[in-house]
Amino acid sequence: MAPTTNDESTPPRVAIPGPIIIGAGPSGLAVAASLQRLSVPFLLIERSDSIAHLWNHQTYNRLSLHLPKHLCHLPHLPMPKTFPTYPTKSQFMSYLLSYTQSFSLKPIFNSTAVSARFDPVGVVWRVVVARAGAGEVEYESRWLVVATGENAEPVVAAEEQAMGGFDGKKVHSAEYRTGEEFKGERVLVIGCGNSGMELCLDLVEHGATPFMVVRSGVHVLPREILGISTFGLAMNMLKWLPMKMVDRFLVMVAKIMLGDTDKYGLKRPRLGPLELKKTTGKTPVLDIGTLSFIKTGKIKVLLQ
Numbered sequence: 001m002a003p004t005t006n007d008e009s010t011p012p013r014v015a016i017p018g019p020i021i022i023g024a025g026p027s028g029l030a031v032a033a034s035l036q037r038l039s040v041p042f043l044l045i046e047r048s049d050s051i052a053h054l055w056n057h058q059t060y061n062r063l064s065l066h067l068p069k070h071l072c073h074l075p076h077l078p079m080p081k082t083f084p085t086y087p088t089k090s091q092f093m094s095y096l097l098s099y100t101q102s103f104s105l106k107p108i109f110n111s112t113a114v115s116a117r118f119d120p121v122g123v124v125w126r127v128v129v130a131r132a133g134a135g136e137v138e139y140e141s142r143w144l145v146v147a148t149g150e151n152a153e154p155v156v157a158a159e160e161q162a163m164g165g166f167d168g169k170k171v172h173s174a175e176y177r178t179g180e181e182f183k184g185e186r187v188l189v190i191g192c193g194n195s196g197m198e199l200c201l202d203l204v205e206h207g208a209t210p211f212m213v214v215r216s217g218v219h220v221l222p223r224e225i226l227g228i229s230t231f232g233l234a235m236n237m238l239k240w241l242p243m244k245m246v247d248r249f250l251v252m253v254a255k256i257m258l259g260d261t262d263k264y265g266l267k268r269p270r271l272g273p274l275e276l277k278k279t280t281g282k283t284p285v286l287d288i289g290t291l292s293f294i295k296t297g298k299i300k301v302l303l304q
């Protein structure tokens with residue numbers, strides 16, 4: 001389609017005869033593949049120069065899926081049988097690449113959506129996209145899919161910004177790769193979500209001493225219950241039982257399997273893990289070994 005220009009001050013307009021998808025991470029790729037199978041045209045734009053930028057460039061080396069592969073594969077193409085239950089970051093990346101190829105997806109890279117507004121007159125979305133080295137273009141479509149991810153932008157805490165006087169090494173979890181460079185050091189880890197917890201584990205394994213700041217509470221759950229994925233179990237139980245009841249079950253089992261985490265400074269929030277996720281977006285932590293180091297004091301918990 002040749003762009004059409006209305007006047008000199010507005011970017012050229014291109015009408016898309018199907019949905020515009022913003023973001024070529026796992027979700028954007030899944031939507032695109034599903035449309036491709038139905039021969040529905042679409043435009044898939046991505047601000048970076050490759051797919052799944054967060055997975056590829058903003059994650060630590062030891063990252064593996066916390067949920068089993070059968071609960072993480074994208075539509076219409078399961079992960080290879082040769083993959084372990086919890087694929088590594090590079091296995092997951094290679095899966096995403098072969099997924100992209102299998103469905104002949106061709107994201108338009110280096111293209112950043114700078115605005116999206118619904119035009120009630122034309123009954124279309126107008127999405128202005130800045131293309132590296134090629135200026136702006138306004139795509140219009142009746143359908144817009146925003147698949148830009150929940151964690152694409154690193155959050156830098158106000159406290160961290162205020163640490164002007166601290167001249168030690170500072171890294172955001174998006175830049176952290178390995179604890180190697182912290183061997184023998186004392187490291188303050190701010191945050192006790194899945195990232196903070198796993199970074200502490202990585203630091204201990206590399207001979208550093210982590211101190212983990214816990215601001216509010218956290219639900220630590222076992223990754224599996226009697227060999228079954230806790231997440232999978234919770235999702236199945238939700239089909240039959242109210243969320244409050246599933247939450248009560250999860251907390252009860254967590255207490256039996258992991259002990260009373262409050263004792264170690266990991267105070268359980270009043271709301272259950274699923275209700276908390278639903279109302280605040282805060283994800284429960286699936287323990288993959290950090291807790292045992294907290295119990296033995298190798299990882300020190302600091303209460304705020």
Ligand SMILES: NC(=O)C1=CN([C@@H]2O[C@H](COP(=O)(O)OP(=O)(O)OC[C@H]3O[C@@H](n4cnc5c(N)ncnc54)[C@H](OP(=O)(O)O)[C@@H]3O)[C@@H](O)[C@H]2O)C=CC1
Pocket residue numbers: 063064065066067151157158159160173190191192193194195196198213214215216217282283284304
């Ligand atoms: N293998 C996997 O599958 C992994 C998945 N993930 C997922 O990625 C997503 C992002 O995880 P994550 O990076 O851990 O981020 P989260 O948003 O889940 O956690 C951020 C943590 O930082 C704390 N925090 C934020 N600001 C401050 C502050 N100023 N002072 C003290 N503490 C602060 C929060 O505490 P508070 O609650 O008080 O705000 C919270 O504990 C989640 O969905 C997670 O489950 C992450 C790692 C591995």
Ligand SMILES: O=C(O)C(=O)Cc1c[nH]c2ccccc12
Pocket residue numbers: 066067194221230231234273274277283284285286
């Ligand atoms: O470990 C992660 O990053 C997860 O996403 C786990 C997760 C998300 N929602 C949940 C609900 C119940 C148990 C685990 C999870």
